[in-house]
Amino acid sequence: MLKTTIMLLITAPILFSFLFLALGKSLYKFLAWAFFIVGVVSSIMLVLDGTGKVEVAGSSFALFENIVLILEVLVILFVFYVSAKHKSWPTLALIAIQAVIAAYSYMNVAKVESASFNIDQFSQVMILIVNIIGTAIILFATGYMDHYEKHRHLDRQKTFFFSMSFFLAAMNGLVMVDTLGWLYLFWEITTLCSFVLIAYNQDEESITNAFRALALNLIGGITFSLAIIMLSVKFDISNLSAIGTSSTTAAVALPVVLLCIAGFAKSAQMPFQSWLLGAMVAPTPVSALLHSSTMVNAGVFLIIKLVPAFANTPLGIAIAVYGSFTFVMCSALALSQRNAKRVLAYSTIANLGLIIASAGIGSPLAVAAAIMLIIFHAISKCLLFLCTGEIEHTIGSRDIEDMSGLIKKAPLLTMLISLGMISMLLPPFGVLLTKWVSMEAASSNPIVSIFLILGSALTTVYYVKWLGTILSSSMDKNAVHHLKPETYFPLSFLGLCIVVTSILVFPIYDYFIKPQVTTLLNIVNIVPTVSGQGGQFTSEIGAFAYAVIFIVFALAILIYLATKNMFTPRPAGYYMCGENNLEKDKLMFRNGIGSYDKSSVSNIYLQDIFEENKLTTLGYVISILLIVVALVEVVVL
Amino acid sequence: MNSLDIAKIVLVLIGAPILGCLLAGIDRKLTARLQGRVGPPLLQPYYDVMKLFQKDNMVVNESQNLYVVMYVVFVILSLLMLVFDADILMIVFVYTVSSVALIVGGMSTGSPYARIGSSREIMAILSYEPILILYALAIYLLTGTFKLSALDNISNPLLMYIPLIFISMLFVMNIKFKKSPFDYSTSHHAHQELVKGMLTEYSGPGLAGIEIGHFYEYVFLLGLMFLFWKVNIIIGLFIALIAFLFVIIMDNITARVYWQWMLKLSWTVLLIISVVNVLYLYVAKIKLI
Numbered sequence: 001m002l003k004t005t006i007m008l009l010i011t012a013p014i015l016f017s018f019l020f021l022a023l024g025k026s027l028y029k030f031l032a033w034a035f036f037i038v039g040v041v042s043s044i045m046l047v048l049d050g051t052g053k054v055e056v057a058g059s060s061f062a063l064f065e066n067i068v069l070i071l072e073v074l075v076i077l078f079v080f081y082v083s084a085k086h087k088s089w090p091t092l093a094l095i096a097i098q099a100v101i102a103a104y105s106y107m108n109v110a111k112v113e114s115a116s117f118n119i120d121q122f123s124q125v126m127i128l129i130v131n132i133i134g135t136a137i138i139l140f141a142t143g144y145m146d147h148y149e150k151h152r153h154l155d156r157q158k159t160f161f162f163s164m165s166f167f168l169a170a171m172n173g174l175v176m177v178d179t180l181g182w183l184y185l186f187w188e189i190t191t192l193c194s195f196v197l198i199a200y201n202q203d204e205e206s207i208t209n210a211f212r213a214l215a216l217n218l219i220g221g222i223t224f225s226l227a228i229i230m231l232s233v234k235f236d237i238s239n240l241s242a243i244g245t246s247s248t249t250a251a252v253a254l255p256v257v258l259l260c261i262a263g264f265a266k267s268a269q270m271p272f273q274s275w276l277l278g279a280m281v282a283p284t285p286v287s288a289l290l291h292s293s294t295m296v297n298a299g300v301f302l303i304i305k306l307v308p309a310f311a312n313t314p315l316g317i318a319i320a321v322y323g324s325f326t327f328v329m330c331s332a333l334a335l336s337q338r339n340a341k342r343v344l345a346y347s348t349i350a351n352l353g354l355i356i357a358s359a360g361i362g363s364p365l366a367v368a369a370a371i372m373l374i375i376f377h378a379i380s381k382c383l384l385f386l387c388t389g390e391i392e393h394t395i396g397s398r399d400i401e402d403m404s405g406l407i408k409k410a411p412l413l414t415m416l417i418s419l420g421m422i423s424m425l426l427p428p429f430g431v432l433l434t435k436w437v438s439m440e441a442a443s444s445n446p447i448v449s450i451f452l453i454l455g456s457a458l459t460t461v462y463y464v465k466w467l468g469t470i471l472s473s474s475m476d477k478n479a480v481h482h483l484k485p486e487t488y489f490p491l492s493f494l495g496l497c498i499v500v501t502s503i504l505v506f507p508i509y510d511y512f513i514k515p516q517v518t519t520l521l522n523i524v525n526i527v528p529t530v531s532g533q534g535g536q537f538t539s540e541i542g543a544f545a546y547a548v549i550f551i552v553f554a555l556a557i558l559i560y561l562a563t564k565n566m567f568t569p570r571p572a573g574y575y576m577c578g579e580n581n582l583e584k585d586k587l588m589f590r591n592g593i594g595s596y597d598k599s600s601v602s603n604i605y606l607q608d609i610f611e612e613n614k615l616t617t618l619g620y621v622i623s624i625l626l627i628v629v630a631l632v633e634v635v636v637l
Numbered sequence: 638m639n640s641l642d643i644a645k646i647v648l649v650l651i652g653a654p655i656l657g658c659l660l661a662g663i664d665r666k667l668t669a670r671l672q673g674r675v676g677p678p679l680l681q682p683y684y685d686v687m688k689l690f691q692k693d694n695m696v697v698n699e700s701q702n703l704y705v706v707m708y709v710v711f712v713i714l715s716l717l718m719l720v721f722d723a724d725i726l727m728i729v730f731v732y733t734v735s736s737v738a739l740i741v742g743g744m745s746t747g748s749p750y751a752r753i754g755s756s757r758e759i760m761a762i763l764s765y766e767p768i769l770i771l772y773a774l775a776i777y778l779l780t781g782t783f784k785l786s787a788l789d790n791i792s793n794p795l796l797m798y799i800p801l802i803f804i805s806m807l808f809v810m811n812i813k814f815k816k817s818p819f820d821y822s823t824s825h826h827a828h829q830e831l832v833k834g835m836l837t838e839y840s841g842p843g844l845a846g847i848e849i850g851h852f853y854e855y856v857f858l859l860g861l862m863f864l865f866w867k868v869n870i871i872i873g874l875f876i877a878l879i880a881f882l883f884v885i886i887m888d889n890i891t892a893r894v895y896w897q898w899m900l901k902l903s904w905t906v907l908l909i910i911s912v913v914n915v916l917y918l919y920v921a922k923i924k925l926i
Binding site: 456467600 | 694697698710724726727731740745748750751752755762778781782784896912
């Protein structure tokens with residue numbers, strides 16, 4: 001039963017990707033709805049099937065192994081072809097190295113007899129994220145892409161939907177498979193799909209950025225394949241799950257670091273962050289897919305799977321410091337950004353840093369926080385990206401300052417994106433809960449805690465700024481907004497997911513996270529014990545009373561509605577200090593020489609203090625230093 | 638929840654605004670005396686609120702008063718959590734909700750004055766929030782838990798171990814009371830050149846709500862200072878009183894600074910001394926429990 005579901009999860013998205021190729025644009029809407037339903041059903045089926053390992057052996061294994069080999073060769077050839085075509089020498093050099101390594105490993109690494117899929121609770125969670133959020137994004141894209149292409153005179157929707165669906169197939173394989181060789185293939189396919197999607201616009205900027213993404217991810221791919229060779233030749237390990245349980249934990253440290261670097265590259269941690277920022281040139285659904293449900297999650301997925309190999313070791317501490325450094329650095333970088341998509345990109349990198357930091361701390365509570373943050377972050381970030389895309393279509397800009405007065409222009413959209421932002425920074429929502437858990441878990445390490453504290457204050461600032469801007473009412477309204485079901489259904493659905501997952505946080509913890517953490521860290525019980533009584537997320541060191549806050553939120557709204565009519569509101573224009581020019585435009589001031597100036601206010605971006613180039617350089621230096629320290633530590637100790 | 642808890646809740650709901658109102662009255666009286674005026678009667682803040690409730694509910698944005706309700710309700714919640722010895726980190730987060738509500742409320746009106754005030758208040762968050770969380774972290778390091786109930790089991794006051802954080806917290810009080818030199822987002826006295834900053838478009842019942850919220854907030858903030866010497870209630874209250882007087886005196890002897898100046902003060906001096914204090918706790922491994 002489990003085996004069928006696994007096959008279904010990999011083949012169904014591939015089938016849909018070919019359907020997108022074969023059928024006409026007019027049918028995309030129906031296809032996307034069908035895909036969404038299939039995604040939801042199949043991922044829930046996997047959860048219902050329970051956990052376990054599935055072996056693939058014998059003749060079917062030989063068949064699959066050949067397919068994997070052929071696909072790997074195809075991937076390499078494709079990268080060779082595009083690099084040569086666009087004369088991108090770095091990627092050409094990197095893929096040449098990769099080809100040499102692949103040839104070496106084909107000849108020298110002992111062949112495995114069977115492959116296996118390992119379905120644990122973490123895989124189930126990831127499958128839910130990929131197949132529910134991922135297909136919701138594709139559904140959104142069917143309503144979004146026509147408009148997008150019309151503006152840019154493009155007609156590449158076939159490639160677009162094909163790559164998006166194929167991406168989901170690769171991602172499904174990646175989170176379920178246990179054999180490193182196969183995992184590597186899925187890993188490379190996600191790199192390739194993201195390359196194709198980033199280059200979607202086919203102009204100079206998008207192609208440059210796509211090649212940058214490809215190059216940085218190929219570096220990760222190279223360290224990944226080196227790690228596979230090392231593990232296989234030296235330790236006879238060919239499964240991901242075997243790394244952590246290996247008795248020679250200290251000895252496998254070097255391949256573990258190499259795998260972590262591959263994870264850092266994929267999760268766009270410093271110093272690899274530039275590819276994710278560059279990926280912004282692609283249409284918004286691509287960003288949403290890369291940032292929430294796929295790509296970047298693959299990196300943190302791998303790192304969390306490796307937790308047993310570095311928990312409570314000096315390497316773990318190094319990873320925690322590295323992750324928390326990225327968190328604070330990228331939060332500071334987000335502060336000075338006016339471009340909404342860049343704010344979100346930095347916020348993603350920062351949150352992934354927080355996930356990596358929690359994984360590095362390695363205590364049961366911290367690992368639980370890491371996995372929970374993946375869930376909550378994916379939902380909220382996806383909603384934020386899709387809403388930003390929709391805002392761009394509504395007002396024609398992604399500059400935060402241009403979004404003021406949005407509540408008057410597109411109330412529902414504003415409400416949804418506000419929910420997304422609030423869920424990123426305020427209690428009782430999941431992201432803050434996990435931030436709270438990781439802060440409490442990190443309190444044993446001063447550097448990590450101080451980084452987390454500074455980063456979380458910066459996070460509050462850049463989100464509140466944006467939240468206030470979109471909620472501000474302005475007196476001029478001149479935008480028309482169209483409500484389309486295939487765009488608003490995914491948005492509302494995601495908003496609902498945020499609320500539901502935050503209310504059900506304890507059952508989620510109990511069903512998925514707790515067993516996963518105990519198996520990962522090979523412990524009987526999570527210490528300190530976490531209980532969920534009375535709507536509190538309680539441990540010995542603290543209590544997060546989410547239920548009370550939900551009730552108080554509801555109460556506040558009720559009080560507002562009840563008292564609203566006690567004091568009849570009398571609308572008025574806002575005060576402009578007696579100098580308003582009411583006959584012309586209510587936003588005008590009369591200036592000293594008697595003519596009129598329009599008033600304009602902007603948020604504070606502190607661009608001189610948090611200057612992007614300066615901070616990025618600093619980030620490169622320190623993050624590379626930290627990675628080198630981790631490597632040296634492993635080699636010397 | 639037993640009857641004692643309910644009595645406590647009722648006491649907080651009713652007692653805190655009365656106490657806060659009196660504090661506001663003392664503030665005005667003292668300030669007047671320091672400036673050589675007679676000053677209003679002690680209950681003037683109460684008369685003001687009553688008067689505001691009778692005014693028309695003039696609004697720029699239909700939903701602007703929702704944020705006022707959010708602000709008041711979440712200030713009350715953070716105060717209740719403080720009284721019930723909840724998780725201090727959680728209290729800080731809940732308190733953030735109320736600050737954010739007020740900021741967003743200011744911005745929601747769309748008035749340029751309010752938006753400038755709100756932007757500055759956001760910068761205030763950047764200045765004080767790390768210090769509040771460092772304070773929480775220090776409590777964890779000393780007691781082994783973020784739950785404030787542990788403070789009942791210690792014999793020495795916190796102040797003895799975290800004096801530097803206490804100094805930072807005094808400035809946080811100044812920022813959060815919105816008093817000079819940090820009163821640029823909005824201020825209680827008439828020395829706000831940007832009209833009334835964040836609260837420009839609030840009037841009548843909306844403004845009355847905000848005033849009531851301030852009463853609760855005063856009590857909450859002084860409650861945070863009280864924790865420094867919770868082992869002895871009398872000294873604890875005395876510490877809170879000192880903090881209150883410090884804020885009033887600072888208000889009267891200083892002129893408003895640029896918000897950049899506050900950010901610099903906070904991220905250099907205050908944050909560094911707090912971090913030093915926290916690192917000292919790590920290195921010295923002081924455990925009170």
